[in-house]
Amino acid sequence: MRCFPSRLFSILRKGKALSSFEFPGEYYEIMRGDFRDLAAETEFLSSLAPAGGRVLDLGCGTGTNLRELGARGFSCLGADQSACFIEYARGRGGEGVEYVHGRAEDFVTDDRFDLVYSLFMTLNYLPRAELRGVLRKVRGLLRPGGHVVLEFGHLLNFVEGFQQHTVGHHRGDDGVLITRLARQAINPHAANWRNEETLLVRDREGRVSLYDNFFDQAVLTGPEVRDLLDDAGLRTVAEYGGFRKEPAPFHGRGPLVIVATAKDGDSE
Numbered sequence: 001m002r003c004f005p006s007r008l009f010s011i012l013r014k015g016k017a018l019s020s021f022e023f024p025g026e027y028y029e030i031m032r033g034d035f036r037d038l039a040a041e042t043e044f045l046s047s048l049a050p051a052g053g054r055v056l057d058l059g060c061g062t063g064t065n066l067r068e069l070g071a072r073g074f075s076c077l078g079a080d081q082s083a084c085f086i087e088y089a090r091g092r093g094g095e096g097v098e099y100v101h102g103r104a105e106d107f108v109t110d111d112r113f114d115l116v117y118s119l120f121m122t123l124n125y126l127p128r129a130e131l132r133g134v135l136r137k138v139r140g141l142l143r144p145g146g147h148v149v150l151e152f153g154h155l156l157n158f159v160e161g162f163q164q165h166t167v168g169h170h171r172g173d174d175g176v177l178i179t180r181l182a183r184q185a186i187n188p189h190a191a192n193w194r195n196e197e198t199l200l201v202r203d204r205e206g207r208v209s210l211y212d213n214f215f216d217q218a219v220l221t222g223p224e225v226r227d228l229l230d231d232a233g234l235r236t237v238a239e240y241g242g243f244r245k246e247p248a249p250f251h252g253r254g255p256l257v258i259v260a261t262a263k264d265g266d267s268e
């Protein structure tokens with residue numbers, strides 16, 4: 001797939017997408033860097049798998065986390081529904097890192113993993129009706145003693161973060177400037193958050209392009225996710241407010257990070 005500007009509406013017309021993320025991966029990487037603490041994420045994830053262990057990133061985006069884990073000697077697989085992001089991730093390579101293009105709901109493999117994770121609210125992007133099935137599948141993918149890490153946005157996170165219109169600027173090291181114009185809406189009946197954004201990109205040669213990005217996110221609650229984990233045969237072993245193991249705030253915003261293992265301490 002070529003990641004041309006403003007392909008969004010043709011993708012939506014074909015009825016293929018609940019989220020698009022079909023724009024060049026290098027621009028996503030610039031924006032991600034402004035929001036995330038990659039060093040803390042890498043440290044956190046590395047501590048949950050044995051040396052050289054097998055790792056799966058569901059909704060891996062441009063492969064940012066997997067490249068770091070691959071460099072630390074883990075054997076890595078990533079799956080993502082964005083053709084542009086997977087193309088970018090494959091182009092970046094990385095020791096011991098492979099990618100599958102496809103939706104988490106459709107992901108099947110005979111492989112088993114020491115660590116399965118989904119970061120940066122990717123759980124919220126999955127259709128709510130599919131969550132139960134995806135988590136049961138994740139349980140079945142674990143090796144004995146394996147861990148699951150889910151970082152998701154919850155109700156208060158969405159409510160406190162709500163702004164109808166936002167404008168953000170993100171700068172790459174090489175002169176790239178991304179202006180992100182986002183329009184947001186919450187549908188309380190469906191507990192759905194819709195984000196439509198226009199990315200206005202000035203590239204390193206000074207050319208300007210526009211990309212549309214669109215996504216729906218399920219407004220999840222902590223109790224809902226804990227119930228889903230329980231139903232899937234997974235036991236929560238820790239909850240944090242971030243990857244530096246900040247305590248999950250009793251009140252307040254910010255995503256929740258849940259670490260879980262198989263309830264019986266084993267896998268299939």
Ligand SMILES: C[S@@+](CC[C@H](N)C(=O)[O-])C[C@H]1O[C@@H](n2cnc3c(N)ncnc32)[C@H](O)[C@@H]1O
Nearest residue numbers: 021059060061080081082103104119120122125
């Ligand atoms: C905010 S990005 C996070 C990407 C990556 N986890 C990271 O931390 O950079 C959300 C990602 O979820 C992916 N995504 C959305 N729905 C998905 C689905 N149903 N199956 C697999 N990936 C999905 C998008 O393509 C996008 O790459």
